[in-house]
Each structure stands twice: as structure tokens, then as C-alpha cells.
Amino acid sequence: MTSLPKVDTNYLTKFLVDLLNTPSPTGRTEDAIAFVEKEFSAFKNLKLSRTRKGALVAKWDGKKNDAPRALTAHVDTLGAMVKEIKSNGRLKITRIGGLILNAVETEGCWIFTPKGEKIRGSLLVDAASGHVYGAKSTETKRDEDHMEIRLDAVTSSEKETRELGINIGDFVAFDPRVEVTNGFLRSRFLDDKACVATIVAAIKTLTESGLSPNQSVTFLISNYEEVGHGAAAGIPSDVHELVAVDMAAVGDGQESDEFHTTLCVKDSGGPYHHELSNKLRLIADASGIPFKTDIYPNYSSDGEAFWRAGGDVAVALIGPGVDASHNYERTHTDALVATTNWIMAYLLTE
């Protein structure tokens, strides 16, 4: 069995918590990209660049360069934009990505104005008061027409809200509500910040152990995954293999769980590359990394985004099990460490 250097779990957790607390709804990801870039800049073997679309690229020269590899994970998350300023001064929103409105009902949020200011608020159903609306407050469908942001600012008209600096198209970021308890990490948007953290932890662990990748590798931290085209650009054309690192879907009928890392062999976009998936299985077995194999029913990844954009590479998908995905998500440190180990073993392999 190939022995791997030990992952610093405290470092991984702290980096992840800080990244989770950096708001980054798709379309407004600069803060999170800059946060990861700063961390990457500590590793002198990485050559950093940005795509014109704003994603972060890090290249690490390997011992060989005849079959370069790439790994990708995304920092963008679900969120919303201001769709309409209502006559009562409250805001209608349009969802970004597959945001489940029930899951963010009553959640605190920030509205980012074009002048760089941020205004606090919370998302409520438009018949929120139980004393006023009675049964209607439970029966109202939680959709974009019936949910509104109540601002923590004095306004009761469209005009007053506009005077606060709020415009149509302002980004809305919901509070992640991060908690770490008994090895569990509970937060919104573990998808896919958890996997960004595993890539960073893998690079740090290898670097500090004086190890380097067997094949040259490009890391793409993408910023438009939740809307389907994140890694469509940014993977160099000479790359032979792309491993997307994204969360595994946990629920009824699924093999995935919060304590394991998972190989996804098929999702809504069809099967992943069989030989690369098998290679990852062999690598995990050889390194003593327990993993699950699963199929995700309502899911697609940045690996498929690159395939659809014409990428001629083998693509596979691995990642930690995340319960209640796109809802109030939760995973466990065991799954994060296992994913980090798998990434390291892949980078070191022939």
C-alpha cells in the first residue's frame, strides 16, 4: 500500500470555514477567487493565472509532462439577484442556480450595490405574520412571486429603496451559517467550497512533504459551475485527464454518505470516462482509501461542462458525501480527508 503524508485537518477545516464565510454567488465570485489565490500564492511551485472569465488557474510542473492532468472545483455558489423593487420597498428576487427557496426562508442576506456597499436583509414569504395571515402564512407557495427581501433599512416605498443605492441586478448572498461540531461541518454552500478546500489541503500537504506530482497538473478553480458553464474554458488543450472534484449526493437510494469520498460513475449528463474512473478506483485501493461508488440523479459537473465545450479528455468525478445538497448542507471531516488523500494519491501516481 502506498503511504500518503498526513493531512492537517485543522488547516483544512479553518480554510474551508473562512472560504464559506466569503460570499460568492455565481457572477460575484471575485472575493472568493482572490481568497483562494492568496492561499495558492504561498506555494511557490504553483504558477498562477486568471482566465478572462475570472476563474483561477494554478499550474504545477510534474516530473513528467507527456500526459498532463487537471483537477477542477468551483467557488461559485447558489444565490440570487434583485429582480424587482416592490412598491412597499421590499425586493423580489430571481434565483441563481438551483436555489431551493424553502431552504433559505427567513435567512439573513446581504445585497451588494453597484457602489460597493452592502445592505442587510432577510428573505420572507410575503404573508409572513402568523397573526395577520393565519393559515395563509403556511399555505403560500414558496416561489419567486411570493418571497421577498425585507431590508434592515428604513424604507416603505420603491423610491426610498432606490435611494439606498439598490438596483435591479444587485447580487444577493445568503448567510452560510457555518458550524463545526464533532467533526461535522454544517453550512450552506459546502458545494463546492468543501472540494476547493480538499484541493488546497492536498497541495499544501504534498508541498510540505517535499513531494511533487508525477505528471504536470493544472488546477482550475472555476466560477460559473452552478449555471452550467464553469469549466467550459480554462483547461489547457494538452490535458489528457480531468478530475472534477465536487460533492456527492446523499439521500434515499444513494450509496454516498457523509463519511466517505465517492466516485460518481454517471449523473444527468451520462457516464463518466470508464478507464479514468477505474484508474481512480485502483489508486484508492492501493492507498487504502475507502470510497463509495454512486450515480447522481439530478446533477451535472464542470467535467461535463468541459466535455460539452469540446474538451478532448478523459473526465472523472470524485468528492465528499454532502447531505441535503443545495439545502442546509452537511458533511464530515472523514469525507474531506479521504477526498484530499485521493487527490494526493492521484497526483503522485504513474
Ligand SMILES: [Zn+2]
Ligand atoms: Zn457543485
